[in-house]
Amino acid sequence: MDETAIDRAFRAMEAEPENAAARARFHERVLDAELHLLLEEEPATAERLRPWIFEIPEGRFVLAFDRDARLAAFLAEPMPCAVLAGRRLVEMVAGHGLGLGLNLGDAPSATLLPAEAVDWLATMAGRAPERVESAARRLGPPGSATPALIEALDHKLAAMAGVIGAAHLVEAEYADGTRALLLRLAGVADGA
Structure with missing residues (x-):
């Protein structure tokens, strides 16, 4: 499978863990990506998504993948999912004590982002530039x-x-x- 922008940014971040710019680039790629979010059930409406929650000793996580092939490879059987921007996904789960299991399985960018990181990402995603009008x-x-x-x-x-x-x-x-x-x-x- 082709390497994705998230994979490349994750590798760069892992290669230089103290590099704040590499970390920021990875987070930016997550926010910009279209992610396939696993759902508990087929949604009645787009506004009423119920993510499937994966519980492990490290915490509670929603699972998302940047490619549908990665999602399919992870699952033993079909499950409902929704495709949404990473920005929208972190805003949706922030504040609920949920982390993000990203690209779990064989992907180079397979990682668990804890709930605190998801909350921080949602805060960063919600910041809008100041509007100024001038000619x-x-x-x-x-x-x-x-x-x-x-x-x-x-x-x-x-x-x-x-x-x-x-x-x-x-x-x-x-x-x-x-x-x-x-x-x-x-x-x-x-x-x-």
Whole structure:
């Protein structure tokens, strides 16, 4: 099976356990991924999902997989599941004392994230940037863009390939003299 973005980020984090950037990248990949969540029963509605809870001495965990083939390989028999964004999954289970069993089985990224980590991830996922409205008076090349920012944008924008037509990163100068990076998305599909 092909290695996934979560697998690569997990390997990097494991190789350098003290590297905060590698840890953050792994958590970002989990939040951005579409995850297959095991359910206790077929849901009556999308709003009423009941995750299957796996209990072990380390705690109570919901189980999710970043590929349906990994889910199928883990199960002895078919079970209901729902596919949702990692961001949505951690927000749903946070505060209930539940951890996340991710890609359990033979995947390189098989891991147990304890309930405290899931709660922390949900807090991070819920943070929204501050909204500021101002008209840029000048646009130029994105000179202050770091390689880390370009790499992060590359991953995010690649995941949006079917939703946006183009993306333009520029440095904007505002009337008060401040400069900031500005990302313009063009050709965004309705409802996206």
